[in-house]
Amino acid sequence: MPKKKFGQNFLNNNSIVNKILFSEKISSKNILEIGTGNLILTKSILNKLPKKYVGIEIDQDLLEQVKDEKIKKNLIQADALKINELSFFNNETFSIISNLPFNISSQLLIKWCILHNENNCIDEMLLMFQKELGERIIAKVNTKKYGGLSILAQSVFSISERTRVEKIHFNPKPKVDAIVLKFKALEQPNIKKGEFQKLQKITKFFFNERRKKNKKKFLKFFSFDQIKKNNLDKFFNLRAENLDKNFYYELTKII
Secondary structure, three states, X not given: OXXXXXXXXXXXXXXXXXXXXXXXXXXXXXXXXXXXXXXXXXXXXXXXXXXXXXXXEOOHHHHHOOOOHHHHOOEEEOOOOOOOHHHHHOOOOEEEEEEOOHHHHHHHHHHHHHHHHHHXXXXXXXXXXXXXXXXXXXXXXXXXXXXXXXXXHOOOEEEEEEXXXXXXXXXOOOOOOEEEEEEEEOOOOOOOOOOHHHHHHHHHHHHOOOOXXXXXXXXXXXXXXXXXHOOHHHHOXXXXXXXXXXHHHHHOOOO
């Protein structure tokens, strides 16, 4: 039985799994799966013969139900928020595939953005989110859904929508539909190594009161000399959502 405390919503339709994984090049790649659940994704991934596969599942009861030893030997009981992903693949690059636990999906995404920013270790990610959260991740400037999460995720990954999954294809059925996003590591990241937390600080500050104009925010966050030198005063009458993601990346170079 799926457990609410773990944010478990299991896919129950193999045709949806095939649609999600259809164009994925898994053969000879290192694959990390988070939340193996009922193994519906796991089995399809393993059928594509990855170089190495590691599945993380927090629910010990689910792991004890796995009878196939070939699958079981690749599964680890652990909290995905606490694992050291690099340790599983001998410091080689890897890709992540996951029907993410909805209750920690944004936390995991930020964790992996930081990990990749500091180690350049993730090739690609294929991740499923609740639809509203996923739409925030891929949102563009001057839209209501555009915010800190959009800017942060797009600082290190090129992100595209793979498919949408109706809530009827899950057990238990969640309240909202899901969206699958494909993340591809940028050849030239938008921020320097080790700068991600600085970008987090900036976006959190500017989007904390997103409807207010930027003047007081700039005056509080930057010195007068920084504002003058970088002509930041011309952005005073705009709001946080009116500033393009590249502008925020440039701000990390000022502070």
